[in-house]
Every structure is written in C-alpha cells, then in structure tokens.
Amino acid sequence: MTDRTATVSRSVSTSLARPHPIHGTVPAERAEVDRAAKRQANTEWARRARLKKWFGVAEALTHCPANLARGKPCRAELQNRKVDGVTVPFCPQCDRKRRGICMDCQRAPVEGTPGKALRCLMCHKIARSETGRRFAKKHPARVRQKWRARKKRLLEAPGVWEARLERSRLWRLAHPKAVAASKVAWGQSEAARAYQRDYRARMAEKRREAERERDRARARGDVITHPCTSCQTALVGRQKKCAACRTQAVRTARAALIGAAA
Numbered sequence: 001m002t003d004r005t006a007t008v009s010r011s012v013s014t015s016l017a018r019p020h021p022i023h024g025t026v027p028a029e030r031a032e033v034d035r036a037a038k039r040q041a042n043t044e045w046a047r048r049a050r051l052k053k054w055f056g057v058a059e060a061l062t063h064c065p066a067n068l069a070r071g072k073p074c075r076a077e078l079q080n081r082k083v084d085g086v087t088v089p090f091c092p093q094c095d096r097k098r099r100g101i102c103m104d105c106q107r108a109p110v111e112g113t114p115g116k117a118l119r120c121l122m123c124h125k126i127a128r129s130e131t132g133r134r135f136a137k138k139h140p141a142r143v144r145q146k147w148r149a150r151k152k153r154l155l156e157a158p159g160v161w162e163a164r165l166e167r168s169r170l171w172r173l174a175h176p177k178a179v180a181a182s183k184v185a186w187g188q189s190e191a192a193r194a195y196q197r198d199y200r201a202r203m204a205e206k207r208r209e210a211e212r213e214r215d216r217a218r219a220r221g222d223v224i225t226h227p228c229t230s231c232q233t234a235l236v237g238r239q240k241k242c243a244a245c246r247t248q249a250v251r252t253a254r255a256a257l258i259g260a261a262a
C-alpha cells in the first residue's frame, strides 16, 4: 500500500519537473495543490482498499478478526451497520477503542491515548492484577525467583532495607484499623491455616523427640530431674511443682476465693 502511494507521488513529481508537451509548465502553487489533492486521493483509495479487504474477511466471520493490541485479537461479536445503504459488518469493541472508551466497563474514558489505550484506570488496574495472578499461578517458581532477586538487591543497597522497615513501621502506627483488618484477613486465610497445621506438626514432632530422649535416658538408668517452678527443688517426672508448693498454691487460691466471697 505504502509502495504504491510512494510510486505515484514520485511519478507525479517527475512529470511536474518536465514541461508538458501541450500545457507547458504548471505554476509552482498549482503543482503544490495538485500534489496535495493527489496525495489525499491516494490516502482515500488506500483506506477504501483496506476496508474492502477487512470487510471481505469480516463478512465470512461472526467475530472480529482485528488486533486490539499486538498479539491480542479483538474476537468481539460482529454486528451489522448500514453505511450509504450498504450493510457492512461493524465491531462495537473496535469502535469503542477508536473512540477512546474502556473495553471492560464500556463507560469510562480510557487512560492513555484514545485509539490506542484499551481500558480506563480502574479496569486497567484490575486487569493487570488478574494477569499477575494468572502468571503467578502458572509459574510460581519464577515469581519466587524474581522476589528473591529483588530482596537480594534491596539488602545489598546500603540503608534501603532499614528505610523500608522504618517506613512500614510508621505506616502501621498511622493506620491501626488497616493493620487490624489485615490481621483478621490473615487469620481467616488458607495460608494461615496451612501455617498453623505446619506449626502444630513441628511442635508435636519436637515433643515426641524429647519424649524419646527421656525414654532413652531412663533405659540407660539416668534419673532426669528439673527444678520446681516455685522453690527450685529437683523433681522427677512431669510435675511442675513439688508437693509442698502445690499444696501451698491450692491454699493460697482457696484463701483468695474465700476472702473475695466475704
């Protein structure tokens, strides 16, 4: 298309350079007007040719074959529209793109250049976060790798990590409600449940290991002692306090209860 236009305009300019055998030399301003008109006609012709080709393809289709962006076909359902008494296929989505209206909410003006940008600011944010989530689901290792590299960079830069920690500490001080809400959300999340399951399993394993260790010591004939939490007397077994301290604790508790009742 561009080649053809280029050849035409070149041939026009060479013909204008030589005097015509009958009409002689065309005045400069006249030549300028002719050239502009010719260029306009070429542009129109190219546009009609493009549309003809596009309609030819689109007529056979039910969905729009145009590209909204690179590697992103439109695929919207085609409608019909009458132009100068001729019914032609019409893509509402491409029309919205041309007019600079968001393709998702179909209402707000796009963020960016009309005719190029596809979404308004909010829909763009939503679409981007969805894209990110889909990518993270598909390539978790790559996302982890990316985060690791980023954190490494941060840790290597002097003072940057500390500044981040300080900033987030100040943010938490300034937004207690948001912090509380995020804690609630975390407590209800599947990740928290998984962490709690894992934590209980780890602790149980630790207790079992300690128990096994005690059994081994008993088998060797060692007497394992631990101090009473009140008087530090050496104790054997599972008890936390010696008998005397235990009795004393019960007495104190009873006296406190009776005193409170009286």
Ligand SMILES: [Zn+2]
Binding pocket: 064, 065, 066, 074, 075, 076, 091, 092, 093, 094, 095
């Ligand atoms: Zn379209």
Ligand SMILES: [Zn+2]
Binding pocket: 102, 103, 104, 105, 106, 107, 108, 119, 120, 121, 122, 123, 124
């Ligand atoms: Zn929108």
Ligand SMILES: [Zn+2]
Binding pocket: 228, 229, 230, 231, 232, 233, 241, 242, 243, 244, 245, 246
């Ligand atoms: Zn004691």
